[in-house]
Amino acid sequence: FKDMGSNLKRIPEGKGPYSVGCTDLMTGHGIQGTFLRLYYPSQNDTSNEETLWIPKKEYYRGLSDFLNIYRKLGEFIFTCYIGSVTCPAKWDAAFQPGEKYPLVIFSHGLGAFRTIYSAICIEMASQGFVVAAVEHRDQSSSATFYYSEKPDFKAKGNAPELHKEWMYYRKLGSDEDEVELRRQQVQQRADECIRALDVMLDINSGKPTVNMLPVNFNWICLKDCIDIEKIAVMGHSFGAATTIETLSKDVRFKCGIALDAWMLPLSDDVYPRVHQPLLFINSEKFQWALNVLEMKKLDCKDRERKMITIKGSLHQSFPDFTFLVGNIVGKVFKLKGDVDPNTVIDVSNKASLAFLQKYLGLKKDFNKWDPLLDGKGLNVIPGTNVDLTLVASQAK
Numbered sequence: 600f601k602d603m604g605s606n607l608k609r610i611p612e613g614k615g616p617y618s619v620g621c622t623d624l625m626t627g628h629g630i631q632g633t634f635l636r637l638y639y640p641s642q643n644d645t646s647n648e649e650t651l652w653i654p655k656k657e658y659y660r661g662l663s664d665f666l667n668i669y670r671k672l673g674e675f676i677f678t679c680y681i682g683s684v685t686c687p688a689k690w691d692a693a694f695q696p697g698e699k700y701p702l703v704i705f706s707h708g709l710g711a712f713r714t715i716y717s718a719i720c721i722e723m724a725s726q727g728f729v730v731a732a733v734e735h736r737d738q739s740s741s742a743t744f745y746y747s748e749k750p751d752f753k754a755k756g757n758a759p760e761l762h763k764e765w766m767y768y769r770k771l772g773s774d775e776d777e778v779e780l781r782r783q784q785v786q787q788r789a790d791e792c793i794r795a796l797d798v799m800l801d802i803n804s805g806k807p808t809v810n811m812l813p814v815n816f817n818w819i820c821l822k823d824c825i826d827i828e829k830i831a832v833m834g835h836s837f838g839a840a841t842t843i844e845t846l847s848k849d850v851r852f853k854c855g856i857a858l859d860a861w862m863l864p865l866s867d868d869v870y871p872r873v874h875q876p877l878l879f880i881n882s883e884k885f886q887w888a889l890n891v892l893e894m895k896k897l898d899c900k901d902r903e904r905k906m907i908t909i910k911g912s913l914h915q916s917f918p919d920f921t922f923l924v925g926n927i928v929g930k931v932f933k934l935k936g937d938v939d940p941n942t943v944i945d946v947s948n949k950a951s952l953a954f955l956q957k958y959l960g961l962k963k964d965f966n967k968w969d970p971l972l973d974g975k976g977l978n979v980i981p982g983t984n985v986d987l988t989l990v991a992s993q994a995k
């Protein structure tokens with residue numbers, strides 16, 4: 600972690616024309632509520648601070664559990680080396696009004712949470728998207744919190760005081776069937792993405808929003824800010840499976856982007872129910888034949904399906920840690936591939952923008968990156984680098 604101390608490393612800024620703002624929203628009590636981090640096009644007022652990347656030390660505790668690191672040690676290491684990391688978005692910056700923006704709902708991976716895909720979310724917001732990164736309460740997040748309504752019997756008039764509770768990553772029991780657990784979790788995750796869309800559409804309609812968090816963002820300014828015809832869902836790994844499940848459940852999502860999808864949580868009966876266009880962006884190192892063959896099950900003639908693989912990339916090329924570690928830690932923990940992390944995320948973001956322009960019908964110039972969708976260009980190949988022939992023959 601020594602070279603993490605250098606801290607010269609930064610999460611990359613958005614490359615698009617818009618300044619980016621960021622805020623947090625939690626509506627509703629308990630695990631039924633919606634919790635999301637919002638990235639949005641903002642006015643260029645430099646007064647606001649940058650956003651704290653990991654806002655509470657309980658996330659370090661959850662990460663330590665997830666990574667099987669002794670809690671006290673993990674908390675110490677994370678606090679030291681990433682405790683002051685900010686992401687290049689202005690916290691609570693004024694929203695940029697005047698146009699209707701397409702909306703992306705983002706779903707994080709196993710052991711992750713809503714803040715650690717900020718490079719992707721900030722790039723999208725800088726290109727003119729509103730991005731809602733949900734935090735899942737299915738116990739797949741390293742940590743998350745909610746307010747439970749503990750009726751406080753002592754208090755007069757029985758006004759239930761709000762009680763903040765933390766939920767940590769649930770390790771798989773030794774005798775537990777992983778497939779069953781992940782299949783239940785992906786259902787809850789899809790419902791949480793759908794509820795997040797409902798919350799964003801309520802805000803868009805001007806419905807007063809009660810934020811449980813002590814944030815003074817002015818939600819009224821988001822009235823009529825979303826183009827409700829242009830809604831997409833995207834996610835990484837377990838969040839990519841969540842993307843596919845969400846598309847199958849709600850046709851308001853017009854297309855999906857699956858970043859290095861982990862297909863295990865999906866059962867076969869979901870595939871025929873996905874009618875929307877879907878882009879698979881795979882890393883070079885994470886995928887394996889049976890997993891890619893599951894993706895191929897979604898490949899049918901009258902459906903728009905695209906698959907590309909980014910050369911020199913690995914599973915951790917999509918979350919933000921890849922930008923914050925030196926080459927030593929990066930290699931040891933498999934957080935950095937052979938290609939510069941900024942180049943990898945650039946290819947992923949450009950391909951995503953080209954795909955979203957095509958299937959959300961945007962009036963931008965993202966079509967200049969269309970060749971990437973056919974695997975044409977530096978650091979990208981069409982389809983997969985995984986050899987499917989061997990397994991395909993056995994699978995017959």
Ligand SMILES: CCN(CC)CCN(C[C@]12C[C@](c3ccc(C(F)(F)F)cc3)(C1)C2)C(=O)Cn1c(SCc2ccc(F)cc2)nc(=O)c2c1C=CC2
Pocket residue numbers: 662665666667707708709710711715741835836837838861914915918920932934
């Ligand atoms: C430890 C044993 N094992 C528990 C199941 C975790 C094994 N593991 C590989 C890891 C995550 C790794 C990681 C992170 C972060 C640092 C840090 F030091 F930089 F913080 C280091 C080392 C450890 C790479 C994964 O789970 C990979 N993975 C992920 S990783 C998403 C994530 C989580 C936390 C983060 F901080 C960043 C990214 N999301 C998925 O949806 C799926 C999988 C696998 C199948 C489905």
